[in-house]
Amino acid sequence: MRVSFTKMHGLGNDFIVLDAREAELPPVDACFARQIADRRTGVGCDQLILLNHSDCADFRMRIFNSDGSEVESCGNASRAVALLHGKPACIETGGGLISAHLSGQDVAVDMGEPQFEWDAIPLAFAMDTLSMPVGWEYLENPVAVNVGNPHAVFFVDNCDAVDLARLGPLIETDPVFPNRVNVNVATVESRAAIRLHVWERGAGLTRACGTGACATAIAAMRRGLVDRTANITLPGGTLTIEWGEDNRITMTGPATIAFTGSFDWDQFA
Template sequence: MAFRFHKMHGLGNDFVVIDARADALALTPAQARAIADRRTGVGCDQLIVMEPSTIADVRMRIWNADGGEVEACGNASRCVALLIGGGTIETLGGLLTGDTDGAQATVDMGAPRFGWGEIPLAYAMDTAFMPLAWEQLENPAAVNVGNPHVIFFVPDTDAVELERIGPEIEHDPIFPERVNVNVATVVSRGLIRLRVWERGVGLTQACGTGACATAVAAIRAGLVDGPVEVALPGGSLTIDWAPGRPIRMTGPATHVFTADADLARFG
């Protein structure tokens, strides 16, 4: 079966986006992993499939590079919003709304969740100041923004060996659904520097949900004011949030090319 795909990225966080609204496409985790492979497949951080929705303009399904299906992806949400010209997007993590302005997209990511069972954690604790540590990383905050995140505020994000310690934290039993690991440095009341170890992907150039979770945790702790710029290795996002309101994320979405492929080549 042949399928058409779009190669897109948001700040270097790259995607293969398949439009299956007219022709259904059944994917296995092994096929998703094969398509995402950068040596023998198309190559991407996440594979995105757009499907029909009964409650939104489009349903967005997300597979990480390891073949696992996940609930949310902020950068991919902007890319899908760009493709459909703005509208509502159904995800496993909730219903989103996207608006576009040229190559920029703003997505209403919904309200953050802070309850220990909503992250989820293995047992109850304060998610604003968790009594946990992994080497020099200690007392993180946890936020669910459609997917689970843990955020460490550190003096220098670049000094953290995130490629080494990230997998350990991601797979710690305290996180029964694994977790995205964020290390952030507050530069000023309006700027945060951020690096992310993404669950099922690894180190990434940018993570939209990570930027949202980190900004929310920093605003909640009184460290910054919204809207706040979150600077990632691939570029910057603007995150706006206040208690009782949804998170709004603004940043670029880039269409690189469109091509066709044969699903049979991927197992």
Template sequence: MGRFSKMHGLGNDFVVIDARETALDMTEARAMAIADRHAGIGCDQLILIGNSDRADVSMRIFNSDGSEVEACGNATRCVPLFIGRDVLIETKAGLLDAKAVDGGASVDMGQPRLEWDAIPLSYAMDTLTMPVSWEDLPAPVAVNVGNPHVIFFVDDLDGVNFDRLGPLIEHDPLFPARVNVNFAQMVGDNHIRLIVWERGAGLTRACGTGACATAVAAVRRKLVSGPTTVSLPGGDLVIDWTPGGHIMMTGPATHVFDGEADWARF
């Protein structure tokens, strides 16, 4: 039997497994089975906490479709709550410093990558005003914050067909590693409303890396100045970034319950 915790960040929910003492071989099929909400435990992402030679712990992230991804901002905020202290976390996106704050955590998400080949895109282009679009969406911005994002600033978020456009853009050949699709609307000074179609997971109640990428895009477009509140369906995150600096993300993290499971059954 293995222990796990069910946690969430703004409704983006996780099964968090501590594999530091007993290693767990995580395959795409096993991750999908655990994430299944009907026959498994159920989650948007499965988080595997392991040992690290470079940090306090390592973190691997698996989407509900079994694919392993580089970064997950909401999950990163859950790690200090899971471990019980501030932690330096090794991820595929690099080292992330997560500190507990009242009701959640503040995470240094590192520096964004803005070059076309770092997103990655299939060919060279300006990532601030991309000379491409889909249907009647405006020209987007591309940002990599450990994982790839494309951001569309729209006038009316409620008029966007997320279910059609999300998968269309996620799987477009322009994005060789697929892409997270962010639909954003300015709703006030330094205040953005955001809906995210998450790569490998679909529509999500919250996406921490999406909030980071969108705030970076808004700063680059000169739509915001200073710390920015990003309102997602699950709640709010505060993102602070100045060009050339690191992205700071602050928001809630919640422990729901602990459980045990026989991983050999998955």
């Protein structure tokens, strides 16, 4: 069975997009996702994105990390599939309904409302999510926030100096986070600018993480470090995050179609 795909990226965070909205595809599982995401023996990507029919939105987006785990939300992928759709869209995700539209050369996505309750992150037990009383070596007292998926945000003097490749997996899999967690280390540069590095749950170090940018901006806003609109610069580029008075998060940034192709499904099944 020959299947077409679209390779896309948002600031270097790359995806294989499979469109099953019109023609049904065989079931996608963790093993299939791992094999097609492999950069040596597969097509290669950070996330595999599957588009399906939805009864409550224009379409449904399922997201599989390169380790095969299925996750609730992906900000960069949301911009990518909105670009592919080519017009305003309501998108069903595991983290809830989101909406997206083209904004000039960029894509703007309404990422919904952040959640701060300890059991909505979720955490293993009740604690202050604005300054968690936990630490891993010199990374201490993170902000916890759920923006469709769980994030821990650490504010440091120089995020470039943090050994996130070593500390990221330790924090991601700590028992305090029952569903694992995305790990963000951020440096506030002004009332409107933050630098950020992300260890993405199930994918590792990434050039960009849309939900990480949202979570970090919201965390900084909750602590009074930045204004309600901020530019978040990751290794792959910059996203603009706005936390509106209606409590909803808008993420704006680019998305790119890299190339299209096809593969034999049985090769990865």
